[in-house]
Amino acid sequence: MHIDKDLVAASATPLVLGILADGESYGYAIVKRVNELSGGRMQWTDGMLYPLLHRLERLGYVEASWGTSEAGRRRKHYAITQAGRETLADRQQQWSVVADALKQVWQDVQRPPAVVEGWA
């Protein structure tokens, strides 16, 4: 399924922060996790994740550290900070307001509300 670019961009920050809230991770694993969570229906442009991660780092929402992969390559790991958790909670509230409103709209136009729940 193709998902609109703006929607992907808007949901990227809470998704990344949410995934990192589960424990520290690195770029490829984050993309894989997004694929799993959306059942493969959300396809990110993988390269775009890194500028986003750097922005979150600059804003102080995540912390980065260099580690090593199983194959012995250098790998950058990201962990969420306290400020990141606060932002995540904030975003979660915003999204649930949006999702609630959408749910009611979907009911009005009599479409299955299941579409929305993936975003909540």
Next chain:
Amino acid sequence: MMSTNPQLEAQIDQWRGYVQRRRAISASDIEEMEDHLREQVTDLTRTGLDDDEAFLVSVKRMGNLDEVSREFAREHSDRLWKQLVLVPEPSDGGARSWRELGVVLSLAVGAGIAVKTGVELFGDETVVMRNIGLLVLPFLAGYFVWKRKLTWRVGAALLVPFALLAVVLNVYPFDPDGSTLFLAASHSIVALWALVSVVYAGGRWRSDARRMDYVRFTGELAIYFVLIALGGGVLIGLTLGTLGLVGVDFEPVLESWILPFCVPGALIVAAWLVEAKQNVVENIAPVLTRVFTPLTIVMLLVFLGVFATTGGLLDVDRELLILMDMVLVLVLCLLLYSISARDSLAPPGLFDVLQLVLVVAALAVDAVTLSAMLTRIAEFGFSANKAAALGLNLVLLVHLAWSAWLSVGFLRGKHPFDPIERWQTRYLPAYAGWALVVVVIFPPVFAFA
């Protein structure tokens, strides 16, 4: 598992080379993305794709490199700054740079003609010196108007404050020997410099990133200008010496033609050089701050030690205040230029601690002198010079004190580096504001003396 397929390795090498050409993507970002690419390839080959197919799919998923690189550039505008500086590739048209050189040289000559005409028309040297900024800086601004393809509206909006400064400087009934004249003339250059910043930023003067670019530009311009002046000084010295040997007096030509044309011309040319080759000096700025920060700390500690042992300041007058202003400006420059070159993602390091020590030492020295000064002023009252020096001191003090406070927070891990950087750029208009006060309000308050 790391792939050992030589063909795949060659393809990844090629991809890496391709990404490396993007200035906005740094080496460590490439490493990060390469790790991603390899993981993706490994996963895809596990699902049955051969290496070639897996590589193609992985690169495709990585996305259009132009778009990714633009995203990086948006996040790291400092890298874009370095990109601006790249010597233009030959394919990029030699015509454009020739035309630019033509524009630069005509503006440089124009600035020279303006100064020379001023000298001839006014005759009086103090009148020329008072108007020097008004004569030269429009040509510098003109270069950026051309370079940034600025709209006429921005230009016209800038003409209003420019005209106001010109009127104030020339219509106020200054006492020719008074200090308000000198104060107004010197501070008008700061105000004009702030106007140039609007043109430099292409009208987007509110942007923090553009302001930081202007700070970098100012520093680099100063360095280039000094370098050009040194070179020019050598040439003048050689000419003077050689012509002196054959009995030709070169000095009248030097004073009435060469200096009025070359000094303003050098400023315009230096601005063009900075625009064209910023990164040559960009790399020197952090080196300079790294060298001079520890040395300045030593200097300040010596000051404090001497103040403490001699038990007070003997000769407390405005020269001391001006000296202190200069110390604070020096510390501010060290701070500003190391911040302008600092990677805002880097964790706090030893140098950040040193910088905090520097600022705190400067504040301590300033506090000692200020307290001595204030009692003196309370006794003998204000003069224009004292008030100007004291005002600048306070403006600097606020800037440095809040920087120190933010540094403490950063070092203790309370917030990222970003607020420190933003504070520097947000505070800059205060200097323009203070300069304007000295130009416009001081003369009438101190009766133009």
